[in-house]
Amino acid sequence: MEPRVLTSKKPLTLKGFFLQWEWMLVLLFIAVIVMNVNLSDYFWDYNNLRDATMSFLDKAFIVLPMVFIIILADIDISVGSIVALSSVIMADLYAHGVPMELALIVCLAVGTLCGYINGLLIVKFKELSSVIVTLSTMIIYRGIAYILLKDQSVGKFPKWFNYLGWGYVGSIPFILIAFAVFAVLFGILLHKTTFGRKVYAIGSNPTASRYSGVQVDRIKIIVFTLAGLMSAVTALFLTSRMGSTRPNIATGYELDVIAMVVLGGISTAGGKGRMIGAILAVFLIGYLRYGLGLINISAQTLLIVIGLLLIFAVSVPKLKWKGTGAKGKAV
Amino acid sequence: GGNNKEAGASGGGSPSASAGQPSDAGGKKRLAIIFKNTGNPYGEKQMEGFKKAVEENGDEAILKAPDQPTAEAQIQMIEELISQKVDAIAIAANDPDALQPALQKAMNAGIKVISLDSAVNAQSRITHVNQADPERIGRTLIQGVSEMIGGEGEIAILSATSQATNQNTWIEWMKKELEDPKYANIKLVKVAYGDDLRDKSVSETEALLKSYPNLKAIIAPTTVGIAAAGKVLTDKGLKDKVKLTGLGLPSEMAEYIESGVCPWMYLWNPIDVGYLAGYTAEALVKGEITGAVGEKFTAGTLGEKEIVADGDGTQVMLGDPFKFDSGNIAEWKEVY
Amino acid sequence: MKQKMFADAALAVGTGQGAATKTTISAKFAKFRELGLLAVIVLICIGVQIRNPSFLTWENINDIAANTAILSILSVGMMLVIITRGIDLSIGATLALSGMIAALTVKAHPGLHPLAALLLGFAVGLACGIVIGFLVAKVGILPIIATLGMMNVFRGLTYEASGGKWVSAHQMPDSFKQIATGSLLGINNLIVIAVVIYAVAYYFVSHTRTGRQVYAVGSNPESAEISGIKTKRILWLVYTIMGGLTGLAGVLWVSKFASAQGDTASGYELSVIAACVLGGVSIAGGSGKISGIILGAVLLGILNNALPMINVSPFWQNWIQGMIILAAVVFNALVKRGIDRNNLMRRKI
Amino acid sequence: MAEYVLELKGITKTFPGVKALDNVYFKLRPGEIHALMGENGAGKSTFIKVITGVHAPDEGEIYLNGEKVEFKSPNDAKKAGIAAIYQHVTCYPDLSVTENIFMGHEKVSKLTKRILWNDMHAEAERLLRELGATFSPKTQMGALSVAEQQIVEIAKALSMDAKIIIMDEPTAALSRNESEELYRIAERLRDRGASIIFISHRFEDMYRLASMVTVFRDSKYIGTWRVDEISNPDLIVAMVGREITQLFPKKEAKIGEELLRVEGLGRTGYFADVSFSLRRGEILGLTGLVGAGRTEVCQALFGVTGYDKGKIYFKGREWKVKSPLEAMKRGIGYLPEDRQKQGLVLQWSIGRNITLPSLEKYARRGLLRTASEAQTAKHLAEKVSVKAGSIFDLVSSLSGGNQQKVVFAKLLTADLDVLILDEPTKGVDVGAKSAIYEIISELACSGYGIIMVSSEMPEIIGMCDRVAVMREGRITAMLDRKDITQEAILQASMAGEPAPAEIR
Numbered sequence A: 001m002e003p004r005v006l007t008s009k010k011p012l013t014l015k016g017f018f019l020q021w022e023w024m025l026v027l028l029f030i031a032v033i034v035m036n037v038n039l040s041d042y043f044w045d046y047n048n049l050r051d052a053t054m055s056f057l058d059k060a061f062i063v064l065p066m067v068f069i070i071i072l073a074d075i076d077i078s079v080g081s082i083v084a085l086s087s088v089i090m091a092d093l094y095a096h097g098v099p100m101e102l103a104l105i106v107c108l109a110v111g112t113l114c115g116y117i118n119g120l121l122i123v124k125f126k127e128l129s130s131v132i133v134t135l136s137t138m139i140i141y142r143g144i145a146y147i148l149l150k151d152q153s154v155g156k157f158p159k160w161f162n163y164l165g166w167g168y169v170g171s172i173p174f175i176l177i178a179f180a181v182f183a184v185l186f187g188i189l190l191h192k193t194t195f196g197r198k199v200y201a202i203g204s205n206p207t208a209s210r211y212s213g214v215q216v217d218r219i220k221i222i223v224f225t226l227a228g229l230m231s232a233v234t235a236l237f238l239t240s241r242m243g244s245t246r247p248n249i250a251t252g253y254e255l256d257v258i259a260m261v262v263l264g265g266i267s268t269a270g271g272k273g274r275m276i277g278a279i280l281a282v283f284l285i286g287y288l289r290y291g292l293g294l295i296n297i298s299a300q301t302l303l304i305v306i307g308l309l310l311i312f313a314v315s316v317p318k319l320k321w322k323g324t325g326a327k328g329k330a331v
Numbered sequence B: 001g002g003n004n005k006e007a008g009a010s011g012g013g014s015p016s017a018s019a020g021q022p023s024d025a026g027g028k029k030r031l032a033i034i035f036k037n038t039g040n041p042y043g044e045k046q047m048e049g050f051k052k053a054v055e056e057n058g059d060e061a062i063l064k065a066p067d068q069p070t071a072e073a074q075i076q077m078i079e080e081l082i083s084q085k086v087d088a089i090a091i092a093a094n095d096p097d098a099l100q101p102a103l104q105k106a107m108n109a110g111i112k113v114i115s116l117d118s119a120v121n122a123q124s125r126i127t128h129v130n131q132a133d134p135e136r137i138g139r140t141l142i143q144g145v146s147e148m149i150g151g152e153g154e155i156a157i158l159s160a161t162s163q164a165t166n167q168n169t170w171i172e173w174m175k176k177e178l179e180d181p182k183y184a185n186i187k188l189v190k191v192a193y194g195d196d197l198r199d200k201s202v203s204e205t206e207a208l209l210k211s212y213p214n215l216k217a218i219i220a221p222t223t224v225g226i227a228a229a230g231k232v233l234t235d236k237g238l239k240d241k242v243k244l245t246g247l248g249l250p251s252e253m254a255e256y257i258e259s260g261v262c263p264w265m266y267l268w269n270p271i272d273v274g275y276l277a278g279y280t281a282e283a284l285v286k287g288e289i290t291g292a293v294g295e296k297f298t299a300g301t302l303g304e305k306e307i308v309a310d311g312d313g314t315q316v317m318l319g320d321p322f323k324f325d326s327g328n329i330a331e332w333k334e335v336y
Numbered sequence C: 001m002k003q004k005m006f007a008d009a010a011l012a013v014g015t016g017q018g019a020a021t022k023t024t025i026s027a028k029f030a031k032f033r034e035l036g037l038l039a040v041i042v043l044i045c046i047g048v049q050i051r052n053p054s055f056l057t058w059e060n061i062n063d064i065a066a067n068t069a070i071l072s073i074l075s076v077g078m079m080l081v082i083i084t085r086g087i088d089l090s091i092g093a094t095l096a097l098s099g100m101i102a103a104l105t106v107k108a109h110p111g112l113h114p115l116a117a118l119l120l121g122f123a124v125g126l127a128c129g130i131v132i133g134f135l136v137a138k139v140g141i142l143p144i145i146a147t148l149g150m151m152n153v154f155r156g157l158t159y160e161a162s163g164g165k166w167v168s169a170h171q172m173p174d175s176f177k178q179i180a181t182g183s184l185l186g187i188n189n190l191i192v193i194a195v196v197i198y199a200v201a202y203y204f205v206s207h208t209r210t211g212r213q214v215y216a217v218g219s220n221p222e223s224a225e226i227s228g229i230k231t232k233r234i235l236w237l238v239y240t241i242m243g244g245l246t247g248l249a250g251v252l253w254v255s256k257f258a259s260a261q262g263d264t265a266s267g268y269e270l271s272v273i274a275a276c277v278l279g280g281v282s283i284a285g286g287s288g289k290i291s292g293i294i295l296g297a298v299l300l301g302i303l304n305n306a307l308p309m310i311n312v313s314p315f316w317q318n319w320i321q322g323m324i325i326l327a328a329v330v331f332n333a334l335v336k337r338g339i340d341r342n343n344l345m346r347r348k349i
Numbered sequence D: 001m002a003e004y005v006l007e008l009k010g011i012t013k014t015f016p017g018v019k020a021l022d023n024v025y026f027k028l029r030p031g032e033i034h035a036l037m038g039e040n041g042a043g044k045s046t047f048i049k050v051i052t053g054v055h056a057p058d059e060g061e062i063y064l065n066g067e068k069v070e071f072k073s074p075n076d077a078k079k080a081g082i083a084a085i086y087q088h089v090t091c092y093p094d095l096s097v098t099e100n101i102f103m104g105h106e107k108v109s110k111l112t113k114r115i116l117w118n119d120m121h122a123e124a125e126r127l128l129r130e131l132g133a134t135f136s137p138k139t140q141m142g143a144l145s146v147a148e149q150q151i152v153e154i155a156k157a158l159s160m161d162a163k164i165i166i167m168d169e170p171t172a173a174l175s176r177n178e179s180e181e182l183y184r185i186a187e188r189l190r191d192r193g194a195s196i197i198f199i200s201h202r203f204e205d206m207y208r209l210a211s212m213v214t215v216f217r218d219s220k221y222i223g224t225w226r227v228d229e230i231s232n233p234d235l236i237v238a239m240v241g242r243e244i245t246q247l248f249p250k251k252e253a254k255i256g257e258e259l260l261r262v263e264g265l266g267r268t269g270y271f272a273d274v275s276f277s278l279r280r281g282e283i284l285g286l287t288g289l290v291g292a293g294r295t296e297v298c299q300a301l302f303g304v305t306g307y308d309k310g311k312i313y314f315k316g317r318e319w320k321v322k323s324p325l326e327a328m329k330r331g332i333g334y335l336p337e338d339r340q341k342q343g344l345v346l347q348w349s350i351g352r353n354i355t356l357p358s359l360e361k362y363a364r365r366g367l368l369r370t371a372s373e374a375q376t377a378k379h380l381a382e383k384v385s386v387k388a389g390s391i392f393d394l395v396s397s398l399s400g401g402n403q404q405k406v407v408f409a410k411l412l413t414a415d416l417d418v419l420i421l422d423e424p425t426k427g428v429d430v431g432a433k434s435a436i437y438e439i440i441s442e443l444a445c446s447g448y449g450i451i452m453v454s455s456e457m458p459e460i461i462g463m464c465d466r467v468a469v470m471r472e473g474r475i476t477a478m479l480d481r482k483d484i485t486q487e488a489i490l491q492a493s494m495a496g497e498p499a500p501a502e503i504r
């Protein structure tokens, strides 16, 4: 065999660096900020920006594990229901005299359990696909929340609990700090660990991953469990922000979250995308909504804008690819 | 840090609190209303009334409504309004308690917060504009139904969602009224929930009719429910057998009132509800009132209104519910 | 020499017969699935009937059928979409948009023939479907994302079109309302329309080439391409059909409830998907039967009708429906495993 | 009428990273059976797909009956009377056999365009009987075995009543009887005036049927001969390009202790009663017809699929394999048959692919250390001499042989004792092939026990110390090095049926 020498230095081409999806998001983000500053005098104000961040960050916690799920080429539409169920159980326990600290832990445990059940069902019944499994658990989890709380809303939590959603550390919102911590953790998990590498492998080619000794089922279960856990974290912040809870909270969160992840450049076909993209998308959509809210634009216009933005964002790379990609018909 | 701390926890509406904020736009105040959700004509009318009142005062009205009727979306809108440093927020709440932290933040920032139509709890507002006394609504509905069926027979209630607070209060009052011995022969057989969805309300109505063949009347204290029930009764030709009443939009119910399926029904004028809310907010912003019991102010064409007690909070009452029947429906159906 | 071969052929026939009998077993399994669904329906009916004797009356059955009609019309389109491995989340919004536009039109022109209104709604839905089909088939956006985005757009357009108002009963001419309340030979129009659509759909999926190609595309997209099926065109067609049916359903919905609102049928797509899944349409594509989705839609319709009738607390209804869907799909998966196992057992080694 | 029904000139077709066809020529006369031969990956299947309009050629011209044509889609070719049986069964598992046969050219009534199911079922039944198949045309396709599916594919081509029929390795999965049936049909079609292009790796097929043979090698056109004018050795030289003996650099390895012993292994529906043993330094061949169950046995050993009967002893201790991870931890590695689907993450770079099975080695508490990862990847990629610029090149840009080397490199990251190589040279060009043989040989010398699955006779004969022959899920012969001959292997893979001589 003739010896060959391969480089092991990462080639750093400027073109490759700037051709990343995230730059497009950055541009969009800047565009949104510039637009907002022009539209409203109230936008460019530290306190306002800070408090706006607090009001859209609650669901962002679910975005983090959803990135993993979508990279796995799966989907979880039960997250909104998990938020409701874990929040309702926490509030109900507290209303029945359980100390808030304990109720809080139970909340996290319930979310985790729900996620675990999703993962287990998806792994055990591969025929079903995650859409169907989480579609039914979505109905079931919220159903349980209704059974538990019926028509009541439960609230009157201790004062310190309010701090989660409304408090500041110095002048930085607590929720932002919490999100930053989780985002960094999930970012590291996805990009710097063997676990993250395996998630990408499964999303790109589950068969080859299995043949390479990746425990596909286990990783899937862990990821879905994480989604459950983070839904419970969202439940904590959301409940704190609302000061009370009822079975219909967080309705429709799943679609918001999925839209953010997809906008962040994570392909639902699996195996592609980065955490930073999704995080950018969270802030992009958040500030877009906020800015348009500041000029009191109608809800329907906002719907159309966000829908078109989503379609636009996913079509652009497709069109580009068509122009430059190989011509041959793939069969 | 931020403005919420400076304003202090008491914030509850002392006139001096508003001195702290910049009064831009050339002294023109901005007053906002948030309705439950967009695309609801009832809400559009309320916002219209609010706007009318505010503009009569020479101020600017901001109208907002989320696309889904959720408290989460309303919280975001409240944040947006706090950022815009509006002078007052009037809100028709999707949840009585869940807006508390957000509304308290608004009040701490010196914004006058009132609720209208669907109340928030007493801690989250300065005062509430009540379209009608829940007790009066509940009792009137029972009295009306009793009259329709001659004081005898089975009746059922078709409500909105099982967790709608105002509906539930009305139903409580209906039950109280029924305790009166003069209704001994009237039996409330079921409270069904149509979730304010057309299809669900229809199947619930059908289920009522089948499960209780002797049913004499349906009370639907919800605009979606009463219209759906009216449709079912019309389609099944049960006009003379089962009577319908409740709270409905004249435009939606005109058809059924004219045909006699629903001899009469009640509602307040949503324009007036919004209008009164507009004037209440103006009075608060101008410092004419502070929201305490016994204070009086003039609400434009509605005349003088007084703030009365409501549990541990206060409210302004619009008046008795208005009765719509075949005599007046023709003129009202064009209005809202 | 030839004789020798015939002898061998005879031997082969021996094994082949084994194959044939086993195949019928697996065929039975497949039928059993639908029978199972039917059995569940019958059991529920009996149970409800015992609790509430007015359940199985002609009138109530007619009601169930009429209430299920719209759901089942939509299920036909959704079945086609799912067979091609897709999904359509936008149908609630499409339904609202087409219903609203039809209602606004009849409000403005009360003299309009109801058929024209139906056609108009159909056309609006068709247009929505064409857009989605384009995004999925030509641009190559995954169905779930394309329909999620367009769902927002269509819903926004509905509000935009109505200007926040509703179109209510008195603004609609009677002729329009009679689309849904009228009857043909004593059978409600909705049921008639649904039955006609079912008949056409049945003919389409099992007796036309295009119909079979829909299955081919879902069953194996690569071979479909190789055998000359225009996959993209089929995908486009499928979403267009879905849109058209949704548009039609939108008019029926508005006519039935005599009210067009901005938030009409919000979230209804989930019920439709559930009906398909219950009816045995596989999310993995390639399989699904008209008879199955009829049963699936009817099961959902019966649950909606029966749960209130036997006084099941409204708080339990969600949970019960979710559990039934989950149980049905799990059962489906297990039966399929049984069939596969059976196929393996018959191989001779 | 033109002299040639079909003529292709200067066809070139490039896939990302692979030149599958390079300036290729082909001529087909009316009423002739023309064999197309060449090693794996020579470009035969790609060529067929160019003819049938699946792939558009980058360059070159196609003439049909002397007229230049351009097939934009498979439909155009179909309309022009070309039918093909593709190598990899392209069926619709959810649909019935009848539909699979008639998909795309259903019988429809003239007036209503309604599908005539009864006619189609009857016709399908007739075709299947003609092919000697006994299953009902209403059976669901997914329920059939691979051989049965192949018969359906043939029936499909017959049903089209085509002027030109192309068969890409139709006999690969067929038993001798079924093959005979196929020969008969092919001859009848020829007598009716159809032309047939026949691809097969079996010389027997060619001699039995074809009058002309065209050979491709390394994507290039080598030549066309009359079958009765070219000798077998010449043909082999044309196909392989050099003496076969050169190709197998087998070194004698020291045979050591027993590593693996399998006793009576079985899995319902796939294989039964499989027993063999493997020793250190030994290369055990596993051969048989396509679909004989070799892959399934390997996958059971590697824990991908289960087994329900029998025992596996690893280094003398009984052990139940449950997952690939576990198998790798114990020391068994598997080089899968389909490198693109099972072996590689195509969107990934070379380096990432290589380190995937052993990520934990380059990580501290789960955190990856990219420097050490890159070092290992570089080292291994160089060891198997992957032709590429850097370890950050995407594997999808590599040629088949180099992709296969990357899969080999993956195996070398783990500490293994037993390597199971499933068709290690499938679709690999000749140059890369000998490099791969060299790797295998060296691995054996360095003490691995190797199981090599292969359908290629020369490879088995040239490389293996012992050979197990499988037929229909069972091991029918275990041959020692001295007994390994082409005849013996053929005999065993087709045993139980009349030997070829008897038929003639």
Ligand SMILES: Nc1ncnc2c1ncn2[C@@H]1O[C@H](COP(=O)(O)OP(=O)(O)OP(=O)(O)O)[C@@H](O)[C@H]1O
Residues within 6 Å of the ligand: A331, D015, D016, D018, D019, D020, D038, D039, D040, D041, D042, D043, D044, D045, D046, D047, D087, D400, D426, D427
């Ligand atoms: N769709 C494709 N994309 C990329 N490469 C391809 C594709 N199809 C074939 N190839 C490559 O083209 C080359 C020729 O493959 P082809 O299948 O035509 O060979 P073959 O002669 O039919 O071999 P075999 O005897 O194994 O069937 C191989 O290197 C193969 O990997």
Ligand SMILES: Nc1ncnc2c1ncn2[C@@H]1O[C@H](COP(=O)(O)OP(=O)(O)OP(=O)(O)O)[C@@H](O)[C@H]1O
Residues within 6 Å of the ligand: D142, D144, D145, D146, D147, D269, D270, D288, D289, D290, D291, D292, D293, D294, D295, D296, D297, D337, D455
């Ligand atoms: N997808 C499938 N559907 C039906 N039968 C299958 C399928 N895959 C494999 N089989 C059957 O399983 C048995 C073993 O197949 P396997 O792939 O292990 O054979 P093999 O000898 O490795 O052949 P190959 O040379 O193609 O790899 C065969 O009888 C085959 O018909």
Ligand SMILES: [Mg+2]
Residues within 6 Å of the ligand: D044, D045, D046, D087, D168
């Ligand atoms: Mg080939």
Ligand SMILES: [Mg+2]
Residues within 6 Å of the ligand: D291, D294, D295, D296, D337, D422
């Ligand atoms: Mg194999």
